Amino acid sequence: MRNDWEAVIGLxxxxxxxxxxxxxxxxSTRFGDEPNANTCPVCLGLPGALPVLNRRAVELAARxxxxxxxxxxxxxxFARKNYFYPDLPKGYQISQYDxxxxxxxxxxxxxxxxxxxxxxxxxxxxxxxxxxxxLEEDAxxxxxxxxxxxxxxxxxxxxxxxxxxxxxxxxxxFRSSWEAYDYVNHVRQTLRWIxxxxxxxEKGNLRCEANxxxxxxxxxRFGTKVELKNLNSVRFMQxxxxxxxxxxxxxxxxxxxxxxxxxxWDDRAGETRxxxxxxxxxxxxxxxxxxxxxxxxxxxxxxxxxxEMPELPSARRQRFMDQYGLAFNDAAQLTTDRALADYxxxxxxxxxxxxxxANWVRTELLRELxxxxxxxxxxxxxxxxxxxxxxxxxxxxxxxKQGKEVFAEMFATGKSAxxxxxxxxxxxxxxxxxxxxxxxxxxxxxxxxxxxxxxxKEGLLGFFVGQVMKASQGRANPKIVNELLRAKLNx
Amino acid sequence: xxxxxxxxxxxxxxxxxxxxSAREIVARALxxxxxxxxxxxxxxxxxxxxxxARAAELDQSLGKLPATGPLFGIPIxxxxxxxxxxxxxxxxxxxxxxxxPPYDAxxxxxxxxxxxxxxxxxxxxxxxxGSSNENSAYGPVRNPWDIERVPGGSSGGSAAAxxxxxxxxxxxxxxxxxxxxxxxxxxxxxxxxTYGRISRYGLVAFGSSLDxxxxxxxxxxxVAKVLSVIAGRDPHDATxxxxxxxxxxxxxxxxxxxxxxxxxxxxFGEGLDPEVRRAVEGAIEAYRDLGAxxxxxxxxxxxxxxxxxxxxxxxxASSNLARYDGVRYGFRAEEADxxxxxxxxxxxxGFGAEVKRRIMxxxxxLSSGYYEAYYRxxxxxxxxxxxxxxxxxxxxxxxxxxxxxxxxxxxGEKTDDPLKMYLSDVYTCIVNLAGIPGISVxxxxxxxxxxxxxxxxxxxxxxxxxxxxxHAYELAHPLTARPPVAANW
Numbered sequence: 001m002r003n004d005w006e007a008v009i010g011l012x013x014x015x016x017x018x019x020x021x022x023x024x025x026x027x028s029t030r031f032g033d034e035p036n037a038n039t040c041p042v043c044l045g046l047p048g049a050l051p052v053l054n055r056r057a058v059e060l061a062a063r064x065x066x067x068x069x070x071x072x073x074x075x076x077x078f079a080r081k082n083y084f085y086p087d088l089p090k091g092y093q094i095s096q097y098d099x100x101x102x103x104x105x106x107x108x109x110x111x112x113x114x115x116x117x118x119x120x121x122x123x124x125x126x127x128x129x130x131x132x133x134x135l136e137e138d139a140x141x142x143x144x145x146x147x148x149x150x151x152x153x154x155x156x157x158x159x160x161x162x163x164x165x166x167x168x169x170x171x172x173x174f175r176s177s178w179e180a181y182d183y184v185n186h187v188r189q190t191l192r193w194i195x196x197x198x199x200x201x202e203k204g205n206l207r208c209e210a211n212x213x214x215x216x217x218x219x220x221r222f223g224t225k226v227e228l229k230n231l232n233s234v235r236f237m238q239x240x241x242x243x244x245x246x247x248x249x250x251x252x253x254x255x256x257x258x259x260x261x262x263x264x265w266d267d268r269a270g271e272t273r274x275x276x277x278x279x280x281x282x283x284x285x286x287x288x289x290x291x292x293x294x295x296x297x298x299x300x301x302x303x304x305x306x307x308e309m310p311e312l313p314s315a316r317r318q319r320f321m322d323q324y325g326l327a328f329n330d331a332a333q334l335t336t337d338r339a340l341a342d343y344x345x346x347x348x349x350x351x352x353x354x355x356x357x358a359n360w361v362r363t364e365l366l367r368e369l370x371x372x373x374x375x376x377x378x379x380x381x382x383x384x385x386x387x388x389x390x391x392x393x394x395x396x397x398x399x400x401k402q403g404k405e406v407f408a409e410m411f412a413t414g415k416s417a418x419x420x421x422x423x424x425x426x427x428x429x430x431x432x433x434x435x436x437x438x439x440x441x442x443x444x445x446x447x448x449x450x451x452x453x454x455x456x457k458e459g460l461l462g463f464f465v466g467q468v469m470k471a472s473q474g475r476a477n478p479k480i481v482n483e484l485l486r487a488k489l490n491x
Numbered sequence: 492x493x494x495x496x497x498x499x500x501x502x503x504x505x506x507x508x509x510x511x512s513a514r515e516i517v518a519r520a521l522x523x524x525x526x527x528x529x530x531x532x533x534x535x536x537x538x539x540x541x542x543x544a545r546a547a548e549l550d551q552s553l554g555k556l557p558a559t560g561p562l563f564g565i566p567i568x569x570x571x572x573x574x575x576x577x578x579x580x581x582x583x584x585x586x587x588x589x590x591x592p593p594y595d596a597x598x599x600x601x602x603x604x605x606x607x608x609x610x611x612x613x614x615x616x617x618x619x620x621g622s623s624n625e626n627s628a629y630g631p632v633r634n635p636w637d638i639e640r641v642p643g644g645s646s647g648g649s650a651a652a653x654x655x656x657x658x659x660x661x662x663x664x665x666x667x668x669x670x671x672x673x674x675x676x677x678x679x680x681x682x683x684x685t686y687g688r689i690s691r692y693g694l695v696a697f698g699s700s701l702d703x704x705x706x707x708x709x710x711x712x713x714v715a716k717v718l719s720v721i722a723g724r725d726p727h728d729a730t731x732x733x734x735x736x737x738x739x740x741x742x743x744x745x746x747x748x749x750x751x752x753x754x755x756x757x758x759f760g761e762g763l764d765p766e767v768r769r770a771v772e773g774a775i776e777a778y779r780d781l782g783a784x785x786x787x788x789x790x791x792x793x794x795x796x797x798x799x800x801x802x803x804x805x806x807x808a809s810s811n812l813a814r815y816d817g818v819r820y821g822f823r824a825e826e827a828d829x830x831x832x833x834x835x836x837x838x839x840x841g842f843g844a845e846v847k848r849r850i851m852x853x854x855x856x857l858s859s860g861y862y863e864a865y866y867r868x869x870x871x872x873x874x875x876x877x878x879x880x881x882x883x884x885x886x887x888x889x890x891x892x893x894x895x896x897x898x899x900x901x902x903g904e905k906t907d908d909p910l911k912m913y914l915s916d917v918y919t920c921i922v923n924l925a926g927i928p929g930i931s932v933x934x935x936x937x938x939x940x941x942x943x944x945x946x947x948x949x950x951x952x953x954x955x956x957x958x959x960x961x962h963a964y965e966l967a968h969p970l971t972a973r974p975p976v977a978a979n980w
Contacts, residue, residue: 290699290730
């Protein structure tokens with residue numbers, strides 16, 4: 001961004017809540033079933049059907065609101081957002097409008113300036129104000145391909161219609177595309193962490209839209225904002241915002257003015273394009289949904305949700321730094337995912353060596369998981385087994401190099417480290433009496449070299465070590481071998 | 492002697508004791524429906540096959556099941572905006588046509604479980620919008636008392652079916668008077684319970700915050716019986732309340748002792764037909780004789796109720812009727828070749844003039860820039876109206892007014908003047924705005940032999956007082972005259 005300009009960005013994130021059933025009926029929220037398999041009179045919008053609120057959706061929304069620092073309103077109102085579209089079976093979406101579920105959030109995120117390759121430089125905290133988090137239902141999906149006669153017909157799949165969503169709206173508090181990027185990642189990580197949402201952008205259960213404007217530095221007033229859509233990944237969003245900032249600055253510097261509009265990101269072309277004006281400019285005619293009474297939550301309910309909340313990722317990251325002496329980046333990496341953080345902590349306890357556990361998890365384990373496309377939850381090595389492996393190394397029973405081989409086999413077979421070491425006969429011989437016997441044999445068998453060594457040719461120590469290691473088939477603990485040889489030869 | 496001279500419990504006893512079979516009773520109702528429909532156009536669908544099969548099933552179950560339902564073998568007619576699995580639900584509209592819902596409304600489920608036999612779906616104003624039944628896409632219903640006159644609306648078919656003694660009971664729906672006004676014009680009882688008393692699940696929505704299923708009957712006891720069957724909390728309708736449902740019929744007493752009856756004199760003025768006024772004044776005196784204490788009450792915001800009602804009801808309707816877009820069910824205009832065109836043509840050809848008028852009104856009052864002045868203001872007035880009733884009910888237990896300002900008017904008399912038509916609801920729509928229960932009870936005939944109805948309203952959940960007052964009155968002053976078009980089975 002050119003130096004005398006400042007970007008002003010606000011974000012809207014939609015996340016699908018991880019409920020078994022839809023927000024206003026009992027239909028399954030399963031992804032990928034036959035079109036219209038998971039539908040009923042309510043989510044089909046049949047005449048006479050009525051919505052009934054799913055309590056589980058409220059619990060998950062409450063968790064999300066608390067985890068993102070919002071205040072939950074004791075009474076909120078559902079509202080109808082009216083517009084016509086074939087994927088919207090009732091002709092309105094049940095959402096919330098002027099009395100949303102929660103408001104007035106303040107969230108501290110960690111954000112970093114990036115270099116040209118997108119690598120983070122220095123991380124620093126930033127507070128983001130969250131305007132609101134509310135509950136709403138998702139629409140269905142229009143299908144234009146892959147079915148008979150799609151040259152003449154479109155189809156509608158309403159499996160997704162009525163899936164519970166939360167919409168999270170921020171104040172225009174971001175000043176760069178990377179801040180927006182770090183925020184969305186924070187939200188995504190948090191929602192997954194607390195079990196409120198799978199927050200998987202590829203599956204469409206996390207979607208975001210950005211409002212972008214620019215102004216001269218020092219200017220108080222906001223510039224004209226442009227709404228960006230079709231941001232199908234966090235990285236796309238970052239790139240789209242970056243493009244849009246530069247585009248707007250270009251327009252303004254060449255004397256033009258920014259048009260208030262909705263633009264779609266085209267990642268292949270690497271640019272934003274205006275949406276056809278016919279598709280926007282809705283008057284949604286919001287009004288209170290008469291079919292649903294006000295949503296009233298009690299203090300007891302909020303207290304219970306708070307009590308059930310796990311330690312949040314930022315708190316856990318800080319604790320990993322304080323308690324285990326990990327660096328920020330390492331602690332951050334280990335807290336990207338709750339299952340990973342749990343894994344690390346269990347391994348650290350089993351190993352009684354947190355730093356070693358952190359290194360193993362961050363390097364070997366994540367690499368193997370990535371290579372085999374395995375989730376931490378189904379990792380073939382239990383954290384206790386990884387801890388045991390680390391202990392074997394720390395106790396000197398196997399070498400670090402052997403440890404990596406054992407690790408690979410553990411990952412491939414699920415066997416414990418002990419079992420593999422035993423089966424492969426890898427364990428170092430650390431028994432002093434045993435090694436002493438081998439050392440004495442080596443000295444007795446090579447009188448000439450003993451003489452030369454004692455005459456000052458100390459380089460021959462390596463020769464004796466080699467002899468002993470050979471006799472032990474490589475299993476003798478080299479440290480003990482060295483010590484004993486030195487003592488015997490010098491003695 | 493006609494079976495319809497028995498109340499529902501007596502009729503049920505005759506069936507259960509095998510004095511007469513359910514098949515016989517149901518066949519008589521079906522015969523009457525088919526025969527009189529040529530004249531009255533009260534039914535849009537008559538389900539002879541289904542009703543006969545069900546009646547036979549009930550007859551066969553006798554003695555095998557330990558208990559029989561409270562409506563065992565009773566034939567009933569259902570307004571065509573309430574979903575009955577296996578039958579059409581057109582709402583009197585072309586846009587739904589012969590749409591067959593795949594599920595039963597909760598009220599229907601409960602009726603079936605109680606042993607009632609549904610004989611058909613009754614004609615109504617399109618999407619329950621109207622006060623004369625002239626807005627049906629399938630032609631108007633005729634009033635059994637004078638077939639040149641309207642039966643009232645929007646539940647005109649159900650009212651006519653009961654008045655013509657085709658069925659002893661019928662269900663309608665009441666958003667602004669659509670049960671009580673036709674009941675008055677047809678000389679029968681029509682109850683609109685408290686909002687939230689009967690599940691709306693399966694009732695096709697018009698004004699969701701106002702709609703309530705209502706019951707037509709020949710006598711208060713029958714209405715009480717049906718109410719006990721279908722009322723109560725429904726997990727499918729979040730606006731139903733968990734309030735105990737009494738055995739209303741068992742509570743009936745033949746007097747009004749200890750009841751304080753409020754009279755809002757200010758509503759007995761302009762626009763009220765003098766004969767209707769005289770009849771209702773007579774009813775007030777009758778209640779005094781039955782032991783009621785008569786007190787004057789005021790409803791200062793009543794004069795805003797029509798305006799308030801037509802903003803809220805149309806706003807909700809504009810949203811509720813958005814789903815009729817030709818995409819998933821019902822009528823679709825075929826000649827369109829792109830989406831917006833398909834929407835336009837479908838809705839233009841599918842909806843009638845009154846429905847379009849209300850969709851436009853409702854869309855307007857919710858539009859950005861007008862919302863505050865219309866919809867928000869109407870909501871505030873609605874609150875004031877509720878408070879009016881709250882204050883009035885500190886002084887009385889029930890309030891009496893006319894149900895309709897006039898007896899049945901002629902077909903075509905008001906069709907060119909929607910505002911005049913809307914004024915038919917002046918006494919009734921205020922009750923829906925307040926969410927309280929109301930009942931229309933016949934209280935005499937006009938000089939030209941047309942029925943006149945009085946309306947009684949009471950506190951939230953206090954249907955008992957209404958049924959008691961209706962019962963006491965009809966025992967003391969029974970309407971003995973019969974409409975010229977009527978079955979007599």
